[in-house]
Amino acid sequence: GAGVSQSPRYKVTKRGQDVALRCDPISGHVSLYWYRQALGQGPEFLTYFNYEAQQDKSGLPNDRFSAERPEGSISTLTIQRTEQRDSAMYRCASSPSGRWNEQFFGPGTRLTVL
Amino acid sequence: GQQVMQIPQYQHVQEGEDFTTYCNSSTTLSNIQWYKQRPGGHPVFLIQLVKSGEVKKQKRLTFQFGEAKKNSSLHITATQTTDVGTYFCVRSNAGGTSYGKLTFGQGTILTVHP
Numbered sequence A: 001g002a003g004v005s006q007s008p009r010y011k012v013t014k015r016g017q018d019v020a021l022r023c024d025p026i027s028g029h030v031s032l033y034w035y036r037q038a039l040g041q042g043p044e045f046l047t048y049f050n051y052e053a054q055q056d057k058s059g060l061p062n063d064r065f066s067a068e069r070p071e072g073s074i075s076t077l078t079i080q081r082t083e084q085r086d087s088a089m090y091r092c093a094s095s096p097s098g099r100w101n102e103q104f105f106g107p108g109t110r111l112t113v114l
Numbered sequence B: 001g002q003q004v005m006q007i008p009q010y011q012h013v014q015e016g017e018d019f020t021t022y023c024n025s026s027t028t029l030s031n032i033q034w035y036k037q038r039p040g041g042h043p044v045f046l047i048q049l050v051k052s053g054e055v056k057k058q059k060r061l062t063f064q065f066g067e068a069k070k071n072s073s074l075h076i077t078a079t080q081t082t083d084v085g086t087y088f089c090v091r092s093n094a095g096g097t098s099y100g101k102l103t104f105g106q107g108t109i110l111t112v113h114p
Helices: none
Strands: A005-007 A010-013 A019-024 A031-037 A044-050 A053-056 A065-068 A075-079 A088-095 A109-113 B005-007 B010-014 B019-024 B032-037 B043-049 B055-058 B061-065 B071-076 B085-092 B102-104 B108-113
Touching: A005 A088, A010 A019, A019 A088, A019 A109, A031 A075, A044 A065, A044 A075, A044 B102, A075 A088, B010 B019, B019 B085, B019 B108, B032 B071, B043 B055, B043 B061, B071 B085
Parallel strands: A010 A109, B010 B108
Antiparallel strands: A005 A019, A019 A075, A031 A044, A031 A088, A044 A053, A065 A075, A088 A109, B005 B019, B019 B071, B032 B043, B032 B085, B055 B061, B061 B071, B085 B102, B085 B108
16 A cells, blocks of 8 residues: 655755645554654654644744644644754654554655755 | 664674674663664664563564663674665653654664675
């Protein structure tokens, strides 16, 4: 079956612009997670949802970052007023009910802020 | 959250040699997961260890969880070029309600020379 998909795969934007990154989880997966991965590092947790409820947003770096999952399926991570330090690979993952440690990752969105 | 420390950071082996990576925590872990990320790819779940002293095998891969649940190891017997990638040990949030929050170690980058 289809895995986690993310769009766009690459995004180049100018400093100060807003960006919206989309994640389409595996069908039926209850939980959805957002991570940020710098080159040569492991993924760093940002936030996650169970269904449409945002369970933990402790990893969001500041209030320019927000995420939503209004219908419990597709999720959007929004970064407002982007800065160069926001440049990274943004990864989405999903997991079935009760198996939150077995997360299926998508291909990621490579964000470059000029 | 608490980090898990992995050693070594890099490992170069000749094809056919064995490989081991170690993961250590200063606090007791409720469980530990291992993920693999191929170059240019996304993290892929390998296994979860839960019980003290647990040993699990997947073909040439052997995973161990320490008796004190503070360390873990991944051993690969007779490496192949397909084993190339970064191996992450990953802890989950213990207790509370944020079960989905994973904390990745810095990873061990394995290179296999044919």
